Amino acid sequence: MVRVRGKAYVNEAAQVSAGKTGRRTESAAGRDVSTVRDVARRAGVSASTVSRVMGGTYPVAAATRAKVLKAMRELDYVVNAHARALGGSTNKTVAFVVDDVTGPFYAHIARGVEEQASAEGRLCMLCTTHGDPQRVLAVVEMMREQRADAVIVVGGAWEDKAYQDRMTHFAHALDRVGSRLVLVGRPPLGEGVPATVVDYDNEAGAFAMTTHLLSAGHRRIAYLARVPGLSTSTQRISGFTRAHELMGLTPDPALILDGEFTRAHGYRAARELLASGADFSAVFAGTDMVAAGALQALREGGVRVPEDVSVAGYDDIPVAIDVYPALTTVHVPHEELGRTAVRLALHRDEFPESQHQVLGTHIVIRASTRGPGRPRETS
């Protein structure tokens, strides 16, 4: 925001002098919005009376109110939200920072946030970061300028010290202004950091699904899409491993494939798995999108699901019922996450101790999983 090399004014000056022959201040658009004073003049009252009519928090004679309302209607008056925000403290805005609106995962949380925000009389600002930690920081800074009531950041956090430090700084900075940093679906920043975190039981979901697969008889389960350094991924792997250990098993490292949480990666990884001739009877995808990609690769490879191999996903986004076969997956309460995020943030004085809430997850069983068939190798 701060332009350090300030030579820009040279251009500006040139433009001004050039503008003399051009359209000059004409480009500044027509400014003829009516103000409180305009309304006041027309109604024959003072500006503060108009303000009082709008606020409704102060006695105004019925006759006067009527005059004012009439004037407002005639002038098609609308308050200037900025002027109002400048005087008062809050500007009635909630910010929502997300990787990419396009992903159904984020979209549903966004819906929850937007619903609750508008229910609480707040507007909602949307910012996307495209997975770039730098942009997250920049965006949060902008929200600080906007004096948002709450800044909600969603998505797996990068387990990076410098990044976490910056976020901690923002948490304190926002707190000082009376705002609030909310972390959704990512781990807390640490003790004493003024931020509320709304999480879902990532590890338990992975644990439950893995247990489901294991107790169905599967012993060699491939895990698709481990993203090193991403908290979400780490937790899911953790649940995956713990379920194995509880049954005295250890997952084969060769069956854990690194990669992003994308459909494309699911496709690639499943193809590799097939090509390598690896022994496995089930696939646990890190994400429903990854599962969708894997499903396609499996189908193209002539592998039947679930007869030959079972496939499970994570998230329970709408597409899970549209893929074929319908996907067994871990349900994440997306909208509820968004809603409680803004609720907790806006009423943090009412819920002072529950500023770290973790919502439950559960598995939903559909058509893509069953017990292991005959090993593919022996066919």
Next chain:
Amino acid sequence: MVRVRGKAYVNEAAQVSAGKTGRRTESAAGRDVSTVRDVARRAGVSASTVSRVMGGTYPVAAATRAKVLKAMRELDYVVNAHARALGGSTNKTVAFVVDDVTGPFYAHIARGVEEQASAEGRLCMLCTTHGDPQRVLAVVEMMREQRADAVIVVGGAWEDKAYQDRMTHFAHALDRVGSRLVLVGRPPLGEGVPATVVDYDNEAGAFAMTTHLLSAGHRRIAYLARVPGLSTSTQRISGFTRAHELMGLTPDPALILDGEFTRAHGYRAARELLASGADFSAVFAGTDMVAAGALQALREGGVRVPEDVSVAGYDDIPVAIDVYPALTTVHVPHEELGRTAVRLALHRDEFPESQHQVLGTHIVIRASTRGPGRPRETS
């Protein structure tokens, strides 16, 4: 916004007196953000100099600039966007009004809007209306208060006179403030209305797809999900009909089923079709989501796609490649719609005559369509 019955002040007064025993103004949060004047004092300069350093549009000695920057860093200063917006004209914000962020259709447009907006240095406000025309009006009003640079409304319009009149009013009102109403994917409001509209060739897409089906030999094509009164739907039906007429055919009204643009409706409608024993060899769904529902119903009914009946969708959302079989559909340039919407709105002085842009659509052929098989009845 204007509370007509202003008795609310009674509660307010009660609250104030009650607060005396409580935490009083404590709830107003700690206000200790540093201002321009704080920075100025610490740097030993005047407030205007600080402002000039930030703006970069005016000469400031290097030494002074350094002092100011140092002070800003030490105080962790951030400008107040509202104060800035109050003095200057624009507040660097683009509003985005949508039915429901959850739909992939809207989500992709949203992405385009957000990308272009941030590329142009604008923030992005998101509002959802849940298909309620009343809320659209209310939301646009709020955006007027926010003095947004542009208000982008997307989604099929309701062909309702009163509604259109209100929108026309808003178009003029926004224009007066130097803002702009942008309609995406909906028809223009009429001649002389200051609004930019970015549309895609809805009718041509439906025409192309229908022609594709007809030239493959299909003669009895069912159209799923006609939404009466919704402009998008009307246009698609129009293309569907025109394609028939061009080949000297007339579509059978019995094969055009009313309903919403939802997955659930697609499912219901396809089941009805099957149950009624109607004669058809292809299904043209009004939407990919509708197609997904239809696909499920068909599969459950033992009908093979595309061997027995072909299925086509509209929109080309990501799920189109995840359903089975992969869906033949009409591609709509969602992100491009969003991007050109904000581009046109923000630079409307540069493109004065092209304020009604219509982007092309094209069909993409995947696995769900082919020529008609043997009639289902005779099997």
Next chain:
DNA sequence: GACCACCGCGTAACCGCTCACGATAGCCCA
């Protein structure tokens, strides 16, 4: 050596609205 252009910066006046404070008028009761 006086004059002028120009650079760098401070002063003060806004932008539109809210709110504490003070003023005015009607009303009641002593």
Next chain:
DNA sequence: TGGGCTATCGTGAGCGGTTACGCGGTGGTC
């Protein structure tokens, strides 16, 4: 009839940042 009260309303001081205007200082020019 005067004093006190209350219901209404106007006045003015900001909220934080931008910007037109003006002033002191410097260097160059005739």
